[in-house]
Amino acid sequence: MLVAAAVCPCPPLLVPEVAAGAAPELDAARTACLDALGLLAAARPDLLVVVGPVDADGLAPYPQGATGSFQGFGVGVSASLGERGDADPDHPLPPSLAVGAWLLGRAGWADAPVEGLGVGERLATERCVSAGRRLAARADRVALLVMGDGSACRTLKAPGYLDGRAAGFDAAATRALGAADLATLSALDESLAYELKAAGRAPWQVLTGAAEGAGLGGQLLYEDAPYGVGYTVAVWS
Numbered sequence: 001m002l003v004a005a006a007v008c009p010c011p012p013l014l015v016p017e018v019a020a021g022a023a024p025e026l027d028a029a030r031t032a033c034l035d036a037l038g039l040l041a042a043a044r045p046d047l048l049v050v051v052g053p054v055d056a057d058g059l060a061p062y063p064q065g066a067t068g069s070f071q072g073f074g075v076g077v078s079a080s081l082g083e084r085g086d087a088d089p090d091h092p093l094p095p096s097l098a099v100g101a102w103l104l105g106r107a108g109w110a111d112a113p114v115e116g117l118g119v120g121e122r123l124a125t126e127r128c129v130s131a132g133r134r135l136a137a138r139a140d141r142v143a144l145l146v147m148g149d150g151s152a153c154r155t156l157k158a159p160g161y162l163d164g165r166a167a168g169f170d171a172a173a174t175r176a177l178g179a180a181d182l183a184t185l186s187a188l189d190e191s192l193a194y195e196l197k198a199a200g201r202a203p204w205q206v207l208t209g210a211a212e213g214a215g216l217g218g219q220l221l222y223e224d225a226p227y228g229v230g231y232t233v234a235v236w237s
Contacts, residue, residue: 002136002210003143004043006036007177008103009231010052010096010147010199017075025226030106032222032233037107037145039235045112045143049135050081050104051206052096052147053199054118059131062116066091068098079105082114094118096147096199104145112143119202122194125186128202132209146207148200150174150230151193158228160197169196170230173204177234178220182208198230211236 014030016023040048054060067080069092079101081093093101097116104114117135119128136142150170153163160166169192176184185208193201222233 001140001142002214002216003045003141003237004040005144005146005207005211005216005236006040007146007148007204007207007232007234008033008036008100009149009233010099011149011229011231012070012073012095012099014099015070015075015077015102017077018070018073029222029224029231029233033103034107036221036233036235037103037109039237040143040145041109041111043143043237044141046139046141048112048114048143048145049138050097050100050114050116050145050147051119051203052094052100052116053121053203054094054096055121056118057120058123059120060118062091062093062097062118064114066093066116068093068095068101070098077102081116100145100147117206119206121199121202122190123202125190125205128205129186129209132206133212135206136210136214142210144207144210146203148203150198150200150232152197152229154225154230155228163196165192166196166230169193169198170225173198173200174220174223174230174232177204177232178218180211180216180218180236182211
């Protein structure tokens, strides 16, 4: 059963070495993410699953010890899901899960076994919700670290350029994440989310499936749109 969840954005810029001179611009977001992880630890889960978007179809599981690197961003930083094990070098963590693993390392996570699940950005809502239900059934006390950004179309300089629909999409999603509103999150439009480059849609809908019947409440810790991308940090407990 799901006992707690943290929702965090997943830009590699959260890693200070990647952001370099711009690192202070995301200090508030990093602090909120670490606060959210502290609340996850307080829930004393038996299993933590890091869920994040991947640029592929379907679902991609990653075992404890799986490792990801930020070498593609020009820095020699890597992170793993829990203690490093016999990680498959041909199956590295995708960027979203690597950022989640980095956050866990930064927080000194040692409270429960950690696994990962990559979720295709275009995965249908029904499959996302079903995957969440299966995750919640994995252990008596399951926690999720849900990585995902809102739209990338909030300003002219945003990665997806300015789209007038982006602010409303992000506002609705942020309200729902802060209130643990399963109905609103489940109803997010798959096509619109993809057009707005909102990579968090599928992971958020995995969360809704996991949270069914858990009776969790939500708390919003952070919301902003630096670089024209919607970032939200929330906790459910």
